[in-house]
Amino acid sequence: MANSLIFVDLPSDDPSAAGKFYAEVLGWENDPRPEGVFHRMVPGGFFKNKDGSDSQIGNLHLGINDAANMRPHPDPAPQAPFKLATDGRKPRVWILLDDDEKPEDVLKRAEDRGATILWRKHYWAEFNGLNHAFADPWGNEIILWEKGGDSPDVPADYTRE
Structure with missing residues (x-):
């Protein structure tokens, strides 16, 4: 399939705490890469076929990124904005x-x-x-x-x- 969604990142001002939050709330594996900078949340498992068996497609992962320095970016210096969005729809x-x-x-x-x-x-x-x-x-x-x-x-x- 063309243009497949593979990942979604959530901003946080504390990726370590956010990783812990999602591990405790949803039971996902918290994979810090590296700790405090980017945390990959791994739900695990595979999407199901219509008959209920596992398909070959692994479930999507979710990233938690430091709002003050969202990576990746071609410039190694942190890029604005440096804070969480607080107003309006997200x-x-x-x-x-x-x-x-x-x-x-x-x-x-x-x-x-x-x-x-x-x-x-x-x-x-x-x-x-x-x-x-x-x-x-x-x-x-x-x-x-x-x-x-x-x-x-x-x-x-x-x-x-």
């Missing part, structure tokens, strides 16, 4: 939850580690998914996604669109 990262993972548990782990809950219990019929969201301590927005299934049983306390 990219969102969508995380498909495992079938055995409860969104309430992920939200609790995130909130206990400084995240802000943006919403809970929403159903988006257009893409047939239940979703919840938080902003990590660095302001990055994370959407937790659960597939609705063939005949979704959307709980009464969920908002809908």
Whole structure:
């Protein structure tokens, strides 16, 4: 496939703490490369085939980069801007939850580690998914996604669109 998405970087003013946050909240491997400068978060596993078996395609990784010196860049000196974006819309990262993972548990782990809950219990019929969201301590927005299934049983306390 042409122009395949292979990686997404999240800015942080503390990549070590952000790496620890995602390891504890989502259970990902925190791979510092090097520590405090860039952390590759490794979810592990492979995308699934329609029959549920593993495909040959490994899951995407997520990078956490130091906002004061985003690498790579052709100039070895840090390049502006040097701070986190705090106002306005930012990219969102969508995380498909495992079938055995409860969104309430992920939200609790995130909130206990400084995240802000943006919403809970929403159903988006257009893409047939239940979703919840938080902003990590660095302001990055994370959407937790659960597939609705063939005949979704959307709980009464969920908002809908």
